[in-house]
Amino acid sequence: MLVSSSYTFDQDAHRYKSSITGEITGTGYTAGGLVLPTPSLAYDGPTNRLIFDGGDLSWTGATWTNARGAVLYDNTPATDAARPLICYVDFGADQPVTSSTFQLVWDPAGIAYVTVA
Numbered sequence: 001m002l003v004s005s006s007y008t009f010d011q012d013a014h015r016y017k018s019s020i021t022g023e024i025t026g027t028g029y030t031a032g033g034l035v036l037p038t039p040s041l042a043y044d045g046p047t048n049r050l051i052f053d054g055g056d057l058s059w060t061g062a063t064w065t066n067a068r069g070a071v072l073y074d075n076t077p078a079t080d081a082a083r084p085l086i087c088y089v090d091f092g093a094d095q096p097v098t099s100s101t102f103q104l105v106w107d108p109a110g111i112a113y114v115t116v117a
Helices: none
Strands: 040-044 049-053 057-073 085-106 112-116
Touching (some): 049 085
Antiparallel strands (some): 040 049
């Protein structure tokens, strides 16, 4: 799901989707976000870190002014209070888009970045 700058990430207090505020609204965006295709987690021995990867996410025909970050969560439990958060991606600044495709791209090195086409 995409959030605005009104959301402040708190790794200690925010454990479930019900803790998230500031979800964006706009053309081409549906509340709750998109399902991440092919998520994977791998251990990289040489760097001693976990690398999260997944399929790229695309919102087509999107129009909004305030996407500041993305929150990934497990949507399989029945309620938001039971849906654990997986990670938060901070875009560093609001990412406006007008009648374009907004993409959240997962780099195989484990870094997410945004493109607008």
